[in-house]
Amino acid sequence: MESRGMLRRRTWIVTGIVMLAMAMVGCGKKARPIPKDVTVPRAVKEFKIAKADHRIQLSWEAPTKDLKGRKLKNLAGYKVLRKIIKPGSNDCIDCPSGFDVVAVLDLDHPVNFREKGDVVVWEDGDVKKKGIYVYRVVSFNKDGYDGAISGYVSVKVD
Numbered sequence: 001m002e003s004r005g006m007l008r009r010r011t012w013i014v015t016g017i018v019m020l021a022m023a024m025v026g027c028g029k030k031a032r033p034i035p036k037d038v039t040v041p042r043a044v045k046e047f048k049i050a051k052a053d054h055r056i057q058l059s060w061e062a063p064t065k066d067l068k069g070r071k072l073k074n075l076a077g078y079k080v081l082r083k084i085i086k087p088g089s090n091d092c093i094d095c096p097s098g099f100d101v102v103a104v105l106d107l108d109h110p111v112n113f114r115e116k117g118d119v120v121v122w123e124d125g126d127v128k129k130k131g132i133y134v135y136r137v138v139s140f141n142k143d144g145y146d147g148a149i150s151g152y153v154s155v156k157v158d
Contacts, residue, residue: 039066041075041139041147046119049135049153056124056133056155063139064118067148076142078105080122081149085132093134093154102126132156 044060051057058080066072081099085091091098103122105113113122127133134154139147 038141038143038145039068039070039072039074040141040145041065041072042067043148043150044078044120044137044139047137047150047153049155051155051157054125054127056127056135056157057121058124058135058137058153059119059121060137060150062118062120063147074142075107076140076144077107078120078122079103079138079140079146080105080124081136081138082124083134084129085134087130089131093132094152099134099136127157130157 042063042065044063046059046061048059049056050059062075064072079101080103082102083091083098083100085093102124103112105120105122113120115121124133124135132154133156134152136152137150141147
């Protein structure tokens with residue numbers, strides 16, 4: 001017959017294993033679920049970067065289709081994400097962490113960006129630190145759901 005201490009120890013071990021298993025099962029995606037009838041935009045296309053003086057200019061082509069390949073009807077805007085990799089840092093350009101939202105561009109209220117047909121142009125005027133400036137863009141719909149995120153573009157600032 002097991003002693004009370006041995007039984008208690010076994011209970012803690014089993015509880016720990018169950019909790020660890022539950023933690024490992026999570027998908028890791030930290031966004032609200034998207035209902036089946038909601039359409040979300042594909043990623044922006046032709047994402048480009050240019051540097052001039054103390055500004056960085058980003059441009060991209062607006063998505064025209066949703067993730068299911070249908071014509072996109074409810075595009076509302078874009079979120080511009082940025083991270084700065086400081087000299088000597090171990091961070092990498094294509095590492096997905098470390099990004100902050102630096103601008104939210106609302107298509108109904110075009111402030112601080114311009115549109116040239118299907119091309120959107122935005123300038124980052126907050127370029128002061130030395131390092132590699134890395135950007136991504138995610139479009140969102142009128143229901144507030146994010147679409148697919150763009151690839152990375154980067155430029156070195158000395």
